[in-house]
Amino acid sequence: MDVMGVVTVGLVVGITGLIIGLLLGFIGMKFKVEVDQKEIDVRECLPGNNCGACGYAGCDAMAKAIANGAAPVNGCPVGGADVAAKIAAIMGVEAGSADKKAAYVKCSGTCDKVVRNFDYYGLQDCRTAAVTPGKGGKKCSFGCIGLGSCIKECDFDAISIVGGVANIDRDKCAGCGKCAKVCPNALIELFTVKASYAVQCSSKDKGKAVKEGCDVGCIACKACVKVCESDAISVENNIAHIDQEKCIGCGKCAEKCPQKIIHVPNDGLKVAE
Secondary structure: OOHHHHHHHHHHHHHHHHHHHHHHHHHHHHOOOOOOHHHHHHHHHOOOOOOOOOOOOOHHHHHHHHHOOOOOOOOOOOOHHHHHHHHHHHHOOOOOOOOOEEEEEOOOOOOOOEOEOOOOOOOOOHHHHHOOOOOOOEOOOOOOOOOOHHHHHOOOOOEEEEOOEEEEOOOOOOOOOHHHHHOOOOOEEEEEOOOOOEEOOOOOOOHHHHHHHEOOOOOOOOHHHHHOOOOOEEEEOOEEEEOOOOOOOOOHHHHHOOOOOEEOOOOOOOOOO
């Protein structure tokens, strides 16, 4: 074996490797992307669900937006106040208000309370049933269809169907709002855990039509309006609404409601007696 040949080959390979290494190092320095340490630190605080409830594509995008000042430090609804406080400390600002939110289904029409026109046997998806004649079979076209499209969207196993109506476990709910976006009847609303009372019905029918379709629908009688001392309740489109900013939580509306459908939000499904 030619020793000099082996040495020559070794030198050529070594020098070539050195040149390639130096070239790669130069290219790396030339095209180096500066990473904001704050962005890294913020990302570590975020829960990592990538649910998109913050309005961004995922936690990485949210972290970048917060670090750039384009998003608020309390912009993650899943993380709540604890995550907001940690991120605020990183960014050197005040956390602001970031009360935990949970979803609430504004329908009390369980199987024993609602009238059915027919039994639905189509595709088990609320959005599909909503665009078919009869909207799933319940006489009330505004109520929960009950086929569980919201369950499929929930990443936290917080939703179940109870008596034909979606029920949300507030302890599991992260307040991401994905269930609200997928509900074809817009029955799901996010309330803070400090919220006082809400009307568990969404029917816009008039009283007589409501009673024909559901035993516990809002009949727009305005009894709740008359007893409210904080002017927090109004009736629009035949349905009562409670202004959470004005509500003082006295509970008089819930006591007076003849249909017994005014309850504390985020406290699970209440089946009217």
